[in-house]
Amino acid sequence: MHFKALLAATAAAVAAVSAVPATAETIAIRAGSVIVNADSEPTGPALIVVEDGKVVAVMEGAAEAVADRVIDLSDKTVLPGLIDLHTHLSGDPSGEFWRAATNPPEWYTLIAAKNARITALAGFTTVRDLGSRTDQVTQSLRRATESGVTPGPRIVTSARTISIVGGHGDTNGFHKHVNDVLASGFTCTGPLECAERVRTASKYGADLIKITATGGVLSQQGRGLEAHFTDAEMKSIVDTAETLGLKVAAHAHGARGIEAAARAGVHTIEHGTYIDEAAAKAMNANGTTLVPTLMAFEGIKKNLGTGFYTPVVEQKIQAVSEFAGTIVERALRYDVKIAFGTDAGVFPHGENAGEFALMVAGGMSPREALASATTGAAEVLGMEDQLGRIAPGYSADIIAVDGNPLADVSVLEDVGFVMVRGRVID
Structure with a gap:
């Protein structure tokens, strides 16, 4: 076959596969009890009907199941799939920062596919991936999980992170020529250059923008954990993102960095380690949500003193450890809105529900x-x-557990059934 004809045939085949609905069959799920949303109480026995990847009915009681397939979860509590707003699917925990100089991009793609399945099986049917290890890995994975090529959650991705030159998120710790080769192309200096990076991220398929508004814990730079971007740079990023219909998530530890990012109009603060009253006031004034990522702090503390991290990273871990346990307590004290996110990848994927x-x-x-x-x-x-x-018209993202998570959240750490977009994840 001529190359152009082969290319056209391949494209048509891929389009046909992508166009196939999540499922053409009608599925009935018999539930022992259903929590239709977090505001409701468990229903008792109920029947959930799913067609073409969406919920079409939720019927309480022992309704008759008229369907192509019946799934019996009559001994379990069924509830909506969980959402993790901060993951890094293309990475696994490692203190060996130099691996970035030895692993090819294909490796990170395979790691991401592995972690997508693990994450879905843990009950997380949608994730926001905030920073991938290489170009196009999460954009490709987003497409693969949507079309059913590989099992995994719905993926909303920022792709590469935007950071200042020499800061958290930039490549540090190598000789200059190695740093240059490993550079992401998404560092910037000055409002104009930062706006360009936002536009480039949009061009290559980012669903949102992720910035490192302050220093970070696991990078090799030791410049502290306060603000990295100037106010003008962050405002340029947010304003440019808004013109493109994109939200902005800001990694931020230091209180003044949190305050500055919120003032600039970012939509979420990731981590929020040193959040104080002034930072919270700025967040509340701008409608900014906190994503605390408490599991990340737990994960890195376990490796302290073991040689897992370099000395510069060890010092930063020790600095944040005493504050990590009170992030939620302080946020609640200041009436800051909190949403769920873990930073999975800093700790093992699949343990998100901790x-x-x-x-x-x-x-x-x-x-x-x-x-x-x-x-x-x-x-x-x-x-x-x-x-x-779990309601008519909503995506059929459904999980099942033993027990009642409204009484004991630990039951969410052992999910026994997962459906994403109407597809059962095995």
């Missing part, structure tokens, strides 16, 4: 914690009319 117990230990109720990972997270994504509930 965040719930940490949120409850910080003062949230089990119901509030569940809402933060369902209706609350869906609102952050701007997808509250599609995700976070």
Whole structure:
């Protein structure tokens, strides 16, 4: 076959596969009980009907199942799929920062596919991926999970992170020529250059923008954890993103960096380690949501003193550790809105649900914690009319557990059934 004809045939085949609905069959799920959203109580026995990847009916009681396939979850509590607003699917925990100089891009793609399945099986049917290891890996994975080529959650991705030159998110720790080869192309200096990076991210398929508004813990630079971007740079990023219809997530530890990012109009603060009253006031004034990523702090603390991290990273971990346990408590004190996110990749993927117990230990109720990972997270994504509930017209993102998570959030750490977009994940 002529090359052009072969190319056209291949493109047509790919388009045909992508156009196939999540499922053409009608599926009935018999549930022992259903929590249709975080505000509701368990229903008792119920029947959920799914067609073409969406919920079409939720019927309480022992309704008759008229469907192509019946799934029996009559001994379990069924609830909406969970949403993790801060993951890094293309990375696994490692203190070996030099691996960036030895691993090819294809490796990170395979790692991302592995972690997508693991994340879905843990009950997380939608994730926001905030920073991939190489170009196009999460954009490609987003397409693969949507079309059913590989199992995994719905992916909303920022792709590469935008950072200042020489700051957290830039390549540090190598000789100059190695740093130059490994550079992401998404560092900037000055408002004009930062605006250009936003436009480039949009051009290559980012769903949102992620910036490192302050220094970070796991990078090799030791310049502290306060603000990196100037006010003018951050305002340029946010304003440019808004013209393109994109939201901005800001990695931020230091209180003044949090305050500056919120003032600039970012939509979420990731981590928020040193949040104080002034930072919270700026967040509340601008409608900024906190994504605390408590599991990340737990994960890195476990490796302290083991030689896992370099000395510069060890020092930063020690600095943040004493504050990490009170992030939620302080946010609640200042009435800051909280949504669920873990920073999975800093700790092993699949352990995301450990965040719930940490949120409850910080003062949230089990119901509030569940809402933060369902209706609350869906609102952050701007997808509250599609995700976070089991209701007619919503995506068939459904999980099942033993017990009642509104009484004991730890049951969410052992998910026994997962459906994403009407597809059962095995």
